[in-house]
Amino acid sequence: MQSAVIASASATMKELFDFVDEGLAESDCDHTFRHTLRFLESHNISPEPVLQWLQHAGGYCDCEVIMNAEDVFDFANPTFDKPTQ
DSSP: OHHHHHHHHHHHHHHHHHHHHHHHHHSOOOSSOHHHHHHHHHTTOOHHHHHHHHHHTTOSSHHHIIIIIHHHHHHHOTTSOOOOO
């Protein structure tokens, strides 16, 4: 059961990173969590624990979520299946 929860959370984090990346492709970072918060709200996810983890991983705004926190996530989850492009 725990591995299913971790896999689900991992998939959601990858969705978050993709969403933020797409948002930043449309408009430059305004040094807030604008896209991150929009994703979390649309998925009914409490922002506090996610933002805390993102900041701990070096993500203090949307562009840093992509540049820093996603790398930390990928390093911590090397066996997570990444979608092929």
